[in-house]
Amino acid sequence: MPQLTCIGDRIPCARIDAVHSRYERTVNFLHQESLISLHTFSDPRTALSVHLEGIDLPSIRSIERTPDSSLILNDQIKLDFDERHIYPASAFEHAARQSFPTALDVSALQALLLRQIIDNPLLVTLSGVLSCSGIFDRVVELKFRAAWNYWQQGQYLTTALSFKGRGKGSSPAGDDFLCGLLLGLKTREYSEGADFSNIRTVVFEAALGNNLIVNTLLNHAYQGWADSDFVALVQSLNNDSNGLHSAVQKILMHGSSSGADSLLGFVGAWS
Amino acid sequence: MFIQTHILDGKYLDSVKLMLISKELRKLSGVTEAVAITATVENKDILEATGMLTAEFQNATPGAIYIAVHADLADDAKQAINTAMDWIEHGIPGEHRANSQKTARSLSGALDALPEAKLALISVAGKYAAREAMKALEAGLHVMLFSDNVSLEQELSLKQYAVTNGLLMMGPDCGTAIIDGVPLAFANVVRSGKIGMVSAAGTGLQAVSSEIHNLGGGISQAFGTGGRDGKAEIGGLMLLQCLDYLIQDNDTEVIVLIAKLPHQGVIDQLLKRIQKTTKPVVINFLKQCSLPEYPNLYVTESLTQTAVQAYKLWKADATATPPELKAETTLPMPTSPLRKYLRGLYSGGTLCFEAQGLFAAATGITCESNAPIDAANTMADVWHSSGHSIIDVGADEFTVGRPHPMIDYSLRLKMLEAEAQHKDVAVLLFDVVLGYGAHSAPHLELIPVLKQIKRDTCIVMIASVIGTDLDPQNRMEVVTALRDAGAVVCTGNAEAVALAATVINYVSRNSQ
Numbered sequence: 147m148p149q150l151t152c153i154g155d156r157i158p159c160a161r162i163d164a165v166h167s168r169y170e171r172t173v174n175f176l177h178q179e180s181l182i183s184l185h186t187f188s189d190p191r192t193a194l195s196v197h198l199e200g201i202d203l204p205s206i207r208s209i210e211r212t213p214d215s216s217l218i219l220n221d222q223i224k225l226d227f228d229e230r231h232i233y234p235a236s237a238f239e240h241a242a243r244q245s246f247p248t249a250l251d252v253s254a255l256q257a258l259l260l261r262q263i264i265d266n267p268l269l270v271t272l273s274g275v276l277s278c279s280g281i282f283d284r285v286v287e288l289k290f291r292a293a294w295n296y297w298q299q300g301q302y303l304t305t306a307l308s309f310k311g312r313g314k315g316s317s318p319a320g321d322d323f324l325c326g327l328l329l330g331l332k333t334r335e336y337s338e339g340a341d342f343s344n345i346r347t348v349v350f351e352a353a354l355g356n357n358l359i360v361n362t363l364l365n366h367a368y369q370g371w372a373d374s375d376f377v378a379l380v381q382s383l384n385n386d387s388n389g390l391h392s393a394v395q396k397i398l399m400h401g402s403s404s405g406a407d408s409l410l411g412f413v414g415a416w417s
Numbered sequence: 418m419f420i421q422t423h424i425l426d427g428k429y430l431d432s433v434k435l436m437l438i439s440k441e442l443r444k445l446s447g448v449t450e451a452v453a454i455t456a457t458v459e460n461k462d463i464l465e466a467t468g469m470l471t472a473e474f475q476n477a478t479p480g481a482i483y484i485a486v487h488a489d490l491a492d493d494a495k496q497a498i499n500t501a502m503d504w505i506e507h508g509i510p511g512e513h514r515a516n517s518q519k520t521a522r523s524l525s526g527a528l529d530a531l532p533e534a535k536l537a538l539i540s541v542a543g544k545y546a547a548r549e550a551m552k553a554l555e556a557g558l559h560v561m562l563f564s565d566n567v568s569l570e571q572e573l574s575l576k577q578y579a580v581t582n583g584l585l586m587m588g589p590d591c592g593t594a595i596i597d598g599v600p601l602a603f604a605n606v607v608r609s610g611k612i613g614m615v616s617a618a619g620t621g622l623q624a625v626s627s628e629i630h631n632l633g634g635g636i637s638q639a640f641g642t643g644g645r646d647g648k649a650e651i652g653g654l655m656l657l658q659c660l661d662y663l664i665q666d667n668d669t670e671v672i673v674l675i676a677k678l679p680h681q682g683v684i685d686q687l688l689k690r691i692q693k694t695t696k697p698v699v700i701n702f703l704k705q706c707s708l709p710e711y712p713n714l715y716v717t718e719s720l721t722q723t724a725v726q727a728y729k730l731w732k733a734d735a736t737a738t739p740p741e742l743k744a745e746t747t748l749p750m751p752t753s754p755l756r757k758y759l760r761g762l763y764s765g766g767t768l769c770f771e772a773q774g775l776f777a778a779a780t781g782i783t784c785e786s787n788a789p790i791d792a793a794n795t796m797a798d799v800w801h802s803s804g805h806s807i808i809d810v811g812a813d814e815f816t817v818g819r820p821h822p823m824i825d826y827s828l829r830l831k832m833l834e835a836e837a838q839h840k841d842v843a844v845l846l847f848d849v850v851l852g853y854g855a856h857s858a859p860h861l862e863l864i865p866v867l868k869q870i871k872r873d874t875c876i877v878m879i880a881s882v883i884g885t886d887l888d889p890q891n892r893m894e895v896v897t898a899l900r901d902a903g904a905v906v907c908t909g910n911a912e913a914v915a916l917a918a919t920v921i922n923y924v925s926r927n928s929q
Contacts, residue, residue: 168429314439317432318460
């Protein structure tokens with residue numbers, strides 16, 4: 147029997163049949179220049195993702211969220227959900243505000259990432275040391291080091307343009323890094339009462355391109371719509387140091403290197 | 418130097434696949450660099466700097482996949498592109514099932530496609546694992562549950578159902594088994610024979626089955642139970658069920674039972690059964706323990722001893738030490754008096770556990786570990802060793818978010834390099850586990866690092882290679898390559914630990 151285990155809380159009440167892309171365990175539907183992802187056995191659950199079990203994903207051609215808390219697939223399969231299934235994107239804000247007005251201490255997170263992440267051209271932003279061996283990765287690493295220097299000099303637009311679209315992955319590493327950076331800045335706004343909205347807007351607008359997957363991720367990060375794994379990360383930074391390792395491990399499992407890339411961007415927001 | 422590129426438009430591949438294609442292409446003959454990336458304007462200057470930018474890229478639709486290969490010869494570059502296209506269409510070897518095999522998206526679909534199936538191997542996220550396993554049991558299938566993160570209550574429920582219905586419920590967290598000659602999950606290829614095994618210790622099963630094969634023996638069945646089966650909460654349900662099967666099995670003449678010391682109630686139940694059979698039973702509880710003296714009960718203290726004992730019982734005229742197990746006679750010693758500590762980095766949890774006990778017995782020294790025999794010796798920080806330590810790199814804290822170290826050597830290589838930087842390290846001890854599921858050529862990963870350590874330090878590197886000549890890897894090539902790189906190579910963990918202890922005892926004496 148098909149089962150709905152998670153429905154994003156920003157899925158519009160509309161019928162959507164424009165498929166943007168299909169992966170082995172994901173179908174991305176296109177709605178107003180944003181993607182809504184259907185997953186099976188897949189994490190993370192994001193503010194725009196629907197998580198299903200027992201569904202033959204390739205056969206799904208349309209989704210519709212109705213006002214009476216139902217999700218209809220292919221105009222036929224009706225799955226009911228209740229509030230418990232709605233992922234609370236606001237949980238991120240709540241988690242991040244817990245430390246207010248004290249700044250979150252990310253030193254343990256930085257130390258963990260230095261140990262956990264290897265062979266990643268973005269690691270240079272944290273360690274300052276070049277460590278990649280492949281020709282392509284080494285060149286990317288040099289580019290990223292230069293890009294990070296711009297950030298440290300306060301040249302935010304140039305930083306975003308230097309990371310944007312660069313590196314490997316269906317969402318290139320540089321874009322994932324920028325997503326993490328945006329989310330980190332948003333976290334600091336919540337936790338410190340700071341205002342980085344100008345910087346965030348400059349970075350977000352510069353980073354937008356013609357890759358819809360990336361644009362959707364950037365928009366999530368810009369708005370502060372974190373997925374549940376990042377919520378857990380911020381919670382652990384606040385009050386549960388024992389949960390830090392587990393939260394980081396879950397994020398590292400995102401994509402191939404997307405999790406690591408976004409984590410490095412996230413801690414970059416504190417530099 | 419030649420560059421060959423290909424643009425793939427309108428095709429979406431996830432990052433994991435793109436990365437894997439890049440990695441596998443670089444392994445091809447003559448290929449010096451290869452990338453499979455999303456075509457973005459911004460990646461252009463990177464490709465230019467690496468010499469992998471071609472005119473074809475200029476015409477790429479944003480978001481298309483760009484594959485570029487650098488090779489010594491034009492033919493190699495072209496062949497690599499063709500190979501990449503083949504992988505995209507048909508899957509990367511080792512990543513997907515062969516095309517000729519049937520695929521299904523559910524258990525019922527799998528049973529429709531293969532109605533004669535008798536066993537389900539389940540590897541899904543832990544939260545779904547128990548439910549899927551119960552579905553399989555209810556369908557009358559034996560189950561091997563590779564997944565972990567299943568609660569004790571769920572495990573008990575699954576095993577009770579299995580026992581009631583005469584089914585096998587191997588796992589959860591069961592990584593290896595050999596059923597009717599078929600290796601499952603992480604398992605070695607061994608000849609069929611008359612020695613049956615039941616093990617609640619995964620690499621223990623691999624090590625002993627491999628050594629029995631290397632001695633000339635063979636395996637009738639090798640059941641895994643999952644590491645918690647011997648706990649009081651589970652009551653050894655599968656250990657007992659499998660033992661009963663092996664006692665009854667006409668193809669089994671000698672039984673091997675391996676587990677971390679089970680609960681006393683479980684031991685009592687096992688002993689009752691052993692007392693009632695005439696078949697010889699070799700037990701290794703990976704810890705010194707006191708068991709009654711039954712004429713058919715043989716208690717061993719190392720996995721190698723377990724294999725040798727079982728082999729001898731099967732073949733009465735067996736020689737004690739076949740050539741395969743011959744110890745190396747020339748053992749280098751550290752030349753610096755500052756070097757005095759052992760650092761063990763294991764991929765096999767059972768081997769790590771065994772190493773701690775054997776090392777303590779041989780030296781009187783207790784090692785720290787992330788998976789200690791005694792909780793008092795738990796490492797404070799698994800990433801920073803001090804003194805003597807033996808680490809299970811396959812433990813959760815190292816494997817969540819990255820492949821198991823039997824598959825991916827990158828973390829262990831990094832740890833080996835880090836340990837070699839310490840001026841007080843005398844011995845680096847590690848295992849290399851071969852077989853299905855393990856890295857296809859681990860020596861190629863290890864050689865550069867071992868050579869570097871050999872060149873820069875006087876650290877003694879000792880490796881044990883677990884596997885057989887029938888494994889997918891070329892075992893002799895692995896052993897020879899590690900030796901050539903400067904490591905002392907043993908075929909068993911006990912021998913490797915004994916040699917490590919010899920070095921530590923030597924440096925201890927000379928530092929006094």
